[in-house]
Ligand SMILES: Cc1cc2nc3c(=O)[nH]c(=O)nc-3n(C[C@H](O)[C@H](O)[C@H](O)COP(=O)(O)OP(=O)(O)OC[C@H]3O[C@@H](n4cnc5c(N)ncnc54)[C@H](O)[C@@H]3O)c2cc1C
């Protein structure tokens with residue numbers, strides 16, 4: 001047993017870690033070490049990839065490409081390959097993953113199990129929309145090859161299936177064409193939520209990527225920076241990227257009421273003064289924190305909570321305002337607050353998170369009861385508006401909110417693998 | 432005409448070998464032969480390398496690693512057409528020491544796979560290389576071969592044999608262009624150490640170790656500790672007086 005934590009570093013509990021490496025030996029490995037749960041690169045914030053006191057199957061050793069067709073942009077690989085390594089291979093050949101999250105240091109298996117989304121949901125949907133085929137290995141040894149037109153019920157259960165339907169061993173992904181590694185971006189400050197929604201609506205048509213950063217310390221007014229970008233014909237070369245590691249865990253959280261306000265303020269003004277248009281390489285644009293390895297240590301030894309919700313667009317403004325006000329009142333602050341609209345499309349996965357609406361992602365240093373009280377106030381807003389919370393980032397949502405947010409849960413349960421259990425599944429599904 | 436560098440890896444499914452292979456194909460298009468005991472598993476490694484370098488040629492051969500006649504046949508075949516530039520002999524197995532003490536079959540297998548098998552391969556390769564007066568042979572020993580320790584002396588003894596063998600080859604080939612590189616990794620993050628990581632063993636990142644091996648081989652270095660700090664650590668361990676050494680739990 002060795003200690004293991006997820007990205008939020010909320011706790012470090014003993015796990016029996018089973019390292020998968022040989023694709024032909026996975027079946028016997030997981031059969032003889034169950035129940036367990038797959039652990040990809042541990043970039044989920046909460047307990048979706050954890051199983052304290054039990055077994056995790058670590059998939060990073062399954063990192064082989066299987067085939068790549070550079071004419072059609074079809075890539076097949078094992079499930080432990082990092083999205084970064086896929087880009088390392090295909091970008092210079094004019095291809096890219098259509099959908100990636102805010103870090104490319106996640107595995108293909110993790111991207112499937114959380115059916116992750118990026119900044120271009122309105123154009124490209126979620127990660128699962130581009131998976132043509134996947135191989136699912138059940139703990140009883142059954143192999144299920146599935147895809148949108150092949151045993152699609154298993155496919156739908158496994159996309160966003162939180163690792164609970166079996167172990168994904170390999171997948172085939174349809175890439176999208178690009179004409180260069182750079183994007184043309186625009187940054188526009190906004191002063192109110194009204195302004196944000198106008199910008200979002202006006203940008204959907206002509207901009208592939210939209211996202212915004214919002215200032216949570218501003219008494220809920222809703223000022224922030226709206227960013228939008230398109231891929232352009234450009235060079236394929238890379239700016240030199242230096243990876244920095246947090247050299248140590250600071251003894252206290254660096255993100256606190258004192259440091260946060262000036263930080264948010266300066267971020268906003270810094271950008272407002274800067275030129276609004278720029279050409280940026282895809283890496284700093286999509287994955288701004290990837291060069292600061294282990295930035296999560298900034299939050300100190302007690303870790304932090306992420307809270308990402310989506311609420312329907314029609315009540316979006318009121319819900320977001322209510323949440324911002326609750327945060328401002330609590331004084332808990334949130335440095336990395338991201339506000340964005342999703343496109344008007346639902347994902348294939350029975351438990352996929354993305355769907356029509358507006359999504360707000362927040363970070364809070366763990367201050368125990370104080371933080372929990374605030375998160376409960378946010379829950380109340382989400383519950384009232386018929387929204388849901390993203391399990392990839394959750395370590396504490398109440399079960400009723402999970403059930404109301406994911407109406408296909410009962411259907412999903414039919415596809416669970418009896419040899420798989422995680423801290424999250426026990427917390428939210430009872431087993 | 433084929434100007435691609437010819438590389439052969441024995442035990443190509445090993446974590447360390449696979450990481451080295453990725454670096455070699457990333458560097459330039461090569462003509463690579465992967466030799467393993469299991470065709471299917473070795474083919475998975477080959478497919479990955481073909482994706483990473485479409486201009487490289489990657490071939491797979493499966494052979495019984497203890498059958499001297501099959502080994503000779505395989506190596507002769509590989510060296511027949513043209514000389515090979517680089518050979519890496521990487522296979523090995525690390526048993527639980529206590530189990531190997533109790534179980535004679537396991538003890539024998541440990542000695543065979545870690546010591547006899549690499550020698551059988553190397554000897555045939557070196558014969559061809561000497562004739563061509565060309566090539567670099569890397570053979571993976573271990574820091575465990577530097578001084579017998581109670582925690583792994585059966586494995587360590589086999590690795591010690593490999594070290595003595597490599598030394599002999601270097602003596603034999605001193606006036607030729609053939610280079611023999613003895614690689615001594617410290618604990619490295621591969622399947623071999625997966626179960627030891629639980630016991631708090633610190634392991635070096637695989638890619639870092641592979642980079643150093645590839646570099647040492649291209650420099651034709653006689654001996655390479657990877658990471659380098661192990662050279663100092665092992666020097667100290669080797670020179671500890673036995674009354675102190677006896678009290679150490681290593
Ligand atoms: C800086 C940062 C930014 C992020 N931005 C976004 C974002 O913009 N959008 C977004 O959607 N997410 C985002 N995330 C969350 C992240 O994309 C997801 O949590 C992702 O699933 C992590 O993948 P992982 O490989 O680390 O998997 P883990 O976190 O290790 O595991 C995640 C889930 O996948 C399952 N799993 C892993 N491998 C397999 C497999 N082979 N078979 C079956 N199940 C498997 C696990 O059991 C678990 O349920 C972000 C995370 C960080 C740290």
Ligand SMILES: NC(=O)c1ccc[n+]([C@@H]2O[C@H](COP(=O)([O-])OP(=O)(O)OC[C@H]3O[C@@H](n4cnc5c(N)ncnc54)[C@H](OP(=O)(O)O)[C@@H]3O)[C@@H](O)[C@H]2O)c1
Pocket residue numbers: 442443444445446447448467468469472496521522523524525544571572573574615616617618619620621622623624
């Ligand atoms: N990892 C370390 O910490 C470390 C430290 C010092 C030295 N080394 C040495 O480095 C080399 C590579 O090790 P690694 O860490 O990369 O180990 P690994 O990933 O466990 O690979 C072991 C390799 O040896 C092969 N092998 C094992 N038993 C065999 C047999 N009976 N017949 C044929 N092949 C057999 C395996 O083949 P299959 O894939 O078919 O099983 C595999 O290719 C070994 O010589 C090892 O002793 C490793």
